[in-house]
Amino acid sequence: MFERISIKQLNDLMESGKxxxxxxxxxxxxxAAGHIIxxxxxxxxxxxxxxxxxxxxxxxxxxxYHGNSSQGAAQFLAEQGFTNVSSLDGGFEMWKLAKADKVEV
Known part of the structure; x- marks a missing residue:
């Protein structure tokens, strides 16, 4: 099982140090054109x-891209034994609008 998380939740995870x-x-x-840091x-x-x-x-x-395909991939990883899996709602397109400072090329 995986959970859908918001941009804020992923940002909080990034800053948690875990x-x-x-x-x-x-x-x-x-x-290559840009991705989450x-x-x-x-x-x-x-x-x-x-x-x-x-x-x-x-x-x-x-x-x-938009948070759709990532759900299937997250489910696949959960089925492989990962116990803490999430899918980013809005995907990279939403992330780059909200968190441009945390995008790298």
């Missing part, structure tokens, strides 16, 4: 490494 993995499932060109791209080529090398109790937050 283990947090932000994964971005958008295409490589979109990721410290986010890592996640796709079929690296998902198995991510699953194998990420502690299952760390928080994993999934980001896509």
């Amino acid at each position: 283990p947090l993995h932000i994964v971005d499932i958008r295409d490589p060109q979109s990721f 410290n986010a890592k791209p996640l796709d079929n080529s690296n998902v198995q490494d991510f699953i194998a090398n990420t502690p299952k109790d760390d928080h994993v937050s999934v980001c896509c």
